[in-house]
Amino acid sequence: MKQSGTSALLQDAVLDMASSVASALRGGGHAPDDITTGGGPSGDLELAAARVLGADLVLPTVLCGIPPTADRLDLIRRTLEAFPPRPEAPPTVRWSHWALRRALRQADPSGSGSDERRPPEPDAAWLDGVPWPFLTHQLAVLASLALPGQDCAPARAARARTLDVARGFVRAVRRRDWLQAAGAGRWLTLLPDVPETLGLAAGLDFVELMGGDDPRVLLQVRAARLTGAGALV
Amino acid sequence: MASAEKILDEVRVHDIDIEAVLDPAEPDGVYRDSRECVALALSSGGGSLLLSPPTPRPKKG
Numbered sequence: 001m002k003q004s005g006t007s008a009l010l011q012d013a014v015l016d017m018a019s020s021v022a023s024a025l026r027g028g029g030h031a032p033d034d035i036t037t038g039g040g041p042s043g044d045l046e047l048a049a050a051r052v053l054g055a056d057l058v059l060p061t062v063l064c065g066i067p068p069t070a071d072r073l074d075l076i077r078r079t080l081e082a083f084p085p086r087p088e089a090p091p092t093v094r095w096s097h098w099a100l101r102r103a104l105r106q107a108d109p110s111g112s113g114s115d116e117r118r119p120p121e122p123d124a125a126w127l128d129g130v131p132w133p134f135l136t137h138q139l140a141v142l143a144s145l146a147l148p149g150q151d152c153a154p155a156r157a158a159r160a161r162t163l164d165v166a167r168g169f170v171r172a173v174r175r176r177d178w179l180q181a182a183g184a185g186r187w188l189t190l191l192p193d194v195p196e197t198l199g200l201a202a203g204l205d206f207v208e209l210m211g212g213d214d215p216r217v218l219l220q221v222r223a224a225r226l227t228g229a230g231a232l233v
Numbered sequence: 234m235a236s237a238e239k240i241l242d243e244v245r246v247h248d249i250d251i252e253a254v255l256d257p258a259e260p261d262g263v264y265r266d267s268r269e270c271v272a273l274a275l276s277s278g279g280g281s282l283l284l285s286p287p288t289p290r291p292k293k294g
Contacts, residue, residue, distance in 0.1 A: 090256040175262030
């Protein structure tokens with residue numbers, strides 16, 4: 001009972017944070033809201049929500065050049081410490097932690113709490129030769145890794161399988177899995193040789209139309225558009 | 234009755250199954266209805282793949 005109640009609170013906190021980031025991406029110049037004040041989540045719930053949203057917390061910095069607030073950087077440092085991945089944790093857990101460490105290092109290279117070196121990559125063999133629906137699902141879960149000019153093993157795996165990710169995007173749309181569709185669409189804006197017949201731009205419009213009530217979907221669609229338009233990194 | 238602030242205060246890291254959230258299973262598919270197909274047709278313009286028939290599935294046995 002306690003776990004399910006916590007899950008609902010966490011989901012609400014994640015949606016609030018995603019809404020804040022999506023709003024900053026829409027403006028392309030808006031400073032992100034300070035999510036640590038003004039009625040936002042607090043304490044451990046805030047840390048957990050930040051861990052779930054992960055590296056996308058600094059998307060306004062990465063894609064729009066908006067300087068991160070000190071509170072946000074501090075939040076990232078604290079959530080990295082609060083939720084370290086277990087060695088046997090699933091790959092998406094280890095990679096999302098890695099992505100957040102990389103994001104902190106890039107958003108605050110001189111920060112006292114950030115690593116000076118690029119963190120070593122977790123193992124990526126779990127994506128080798130997997131069926132395209134699973135590949136797309138995993139990539140969509142790790143959509144925070146889909147950033148222009150930033151390489152990593154899942155990005156290389158995606159680049160080698162553009163058509164499979166395109167198939168996964170279509171499948172997600174047909175299944176009405178808007179979050180997966182938005183994440184796959186974000187990856188596709190980075191991939192080579194995406195078929196014109198996919199209609200990616202129109203597909204993203206449709207995903208926003210149908211799933212944009214969910215701030216997480218909106219965040220991914222806006223990130224995809226900015227990436228496709230050649231946002232700075 | 235506990236206040237919202239009190240409830241939030243009681244949420245602790247060890248109460249949160251963060252791995253389940255970070256490694257979610259794929260939800261069951263829910264397929265489009267005709268209203269959404271119309272919206273898709275209007276929004277997709279020249280894109281034809283999204284409206285193409287479903288991929289043939291291999292026959293069992």
